[in-house]
Amino acid sequence: MTDTLDLIVIGAGLAGIIAAKKCSNAGWSVAIVDELPYGGTCALRGCDPKKMLRAGAEAIEAARRLSGKGITGETRIDWPALMKQKESFTDPVPESMERGLKEAGVRPLHGRARFTAEDRIEIEGQGEIALRHALIATGAKPRPLKFPGAERLIDSTDFLNLAELPHRIVFVGGGCISFEFAHIAARAGARVTILDRGARQLKMFDPDLVDMLLDRSRAAGIEIIDKAAVERVEDADGAYRAVYRKADATDAMEADLVVHGVGRVPSIDHLELGAAGIETEQGGVKVMPWLQSPSNSRIFAAGDAAASPGKPLTPVAVFEGKIAASNMLKDKRVEPDYTGVPSVVFTIPELARVGMLEEEARETGDVEVNFTDTSGWFSQSRLICLRRTT
Structure with a gap:
């Protein structure tokens, strides 16, 4: 492949797709590449499928609150059926996204991309592409864990694709992923524990409100163990044993499933950024306030891949993608305004903040x-x- 493009977008999540369409509509020659199905984390492996499973858990909670007040009988989640309902929405997304890109004049490509020079990328098995600009919008991946047995944990993507829900589940980490999935699993009948090495959970929210949510979490049957640092996860007669240290003592808990909920980091390791002279910081692509690389002016980054001040949220990725595209098209230095971006943890009930x-x-x-x-x-x-x- 010997094309020269005005823009190559690496990552077919919402930030990348929006930027690709915007530049193509302005007359640029644009391609987009991803080694994963088109749609990104939010549409396929995060927000949307999570909310669909949560809807089942919310229905269980609503029935519980009205039990004896007009609602009678047992209400339960049929996990396989709920999963099929989720898939009815997520499965068509990649084809729909790709079709929309083609209609906008964007060339969709598939495969793993890496930089080979400051103005070139190579797509595995397909050759090189020369570029005037590139937008890195590769999103995030689960944070690597270093304790023995970490490979036994499943991540959030795996959880959202579970054919059956195990009875005993341990979530490692005290952030949004653990709490959101714990609230779903508990209402679906699992026995759920959260192991958090910190003293405070959900640190992005006001502590007194978090305390109220912790009370509601425990009332839903979720056990929360703080100051518990996982030391290893080992096999235990067809199940798993999570060994953790709390204070000066070591304890262990057996589970049928252990889930990674320790957060996510930018997914850029595979891009070989050094070949293009692209600097990184805080794990992401280093950018100036207008989302342009200071070390290679051809390169912009948006969303979770960028080391910007923006929170790792889909709406932030979307408007960063729009602004990066506009700055490339107009050769401007418009900076995103992150004031008033809301954050929500989709537990039951939700906990939200703005500002x-x-x-x-x-x-x-x-x-x-x-x-x-x-x-x-x-x-x-x-x-x-x-x-x-x-």
């Missing part, structure tokens, strides 16, 4: 905090509370 945490707000000067607990209102029974910090 600063209370402790961050207090560092800026005097603040007023208004707190209203609406958990007793039936019309607001999914909410823990409303808080406004000004």
Whole structure:
């Protein structure tokens, strides 16, 4: 392959797809490449399938709250049937995404890409492509774990494709992935434990609100063990044993499944960025505030692959993709505005925030905090509370 393109987008998630279409619609010659099915984490392996499984768990919780108040009988999740419902939405996505790219004039390519020079990439088995610009939008992958037996854990993608739900599940890590999946699994009848090495879970939210969510999590049957550092995971008579240290003592817990919930890191290791003189920092592609590489002006990055100030959220990736494309097209230096980006952990109930945490707000000067607990209102029974910090 000896083409020279105006833009090659590496990564066919939402950030990459939006940028590719925008540049193609402006008249550029554009190709997009991914070694995974088109659609990215959110549509295929994250947000959307997770919310579909969560809908089943939410229905169970709603029936529980109304038990004896107009709803009678046993309600349970049929996991295989719920999984098929999820697949009915996710399975058509890659073909639909690729069709939309073709209609926009973007050339879809498949395979693993790597840089071979500052203005070239190679797609495995397909040769090199010369480029004027490249957008790196490869997203994130599970954070590597270094303790013995880490290979026995499944990641979030595997969890969302479980044909059957095991009875005993241990989640390693106290972040969003563990809590969201734990709330689903607990309502589906599993016995669930979260092992977190830290003293505080869900650190991106206000601690007092997290405490309320922890109470609701325990009420749903989720065991939460903090300050528990996993030392190894070993086989145990057809199951697994997670050995962890808490304070000065070592303990162990057996499970049918152990799930990686320790967070994600930029997925850029395979790109051989050094061949193109592309610098990295904090694990991601180093970018200036307008999302351009300072060491190779041809290169932009967006979404989880970029070491930008943006949170690892799909809406952030989307508007970074739009801004990166616009800056390439117009040779501008427009910077993304991350003010007021909301974050939500999709537990039951959800926990959400917009803007600063209370402790961050207090560092800026005097603040007023208004707190209203609406958990007793039936019309607001999914909410823990409303808080406004000004």
